Amino acid sequence: MKQGGGYGHRKRNICLCLFATIVVIVLIIVILALTVFKAKRAVTTINSVSLKDLDVSLDRARVRVNLNIK
Secondary structure: OOOOOHHHHHHHHHEEEHHHHHHHHHHHHHHHHHOOOOOOOOOOOOOOOOOOOEEEEEEEOOOOEEEEOO
């Protein structure tokens, strides 16, 4: 009779389960990369702004810049 005959099958089953888990994780990452995390073309618009009577003061003691718009 063989002794430890089930040990080889157990190692193979563990290896197959580990391989199947890795394949499933890679498949999920690929699906998410192609759908959810797909880069979209962003549209950037710039609107012009004009300010009148802008006062800027610098407070060096407190490291602060004050902007006053009248």
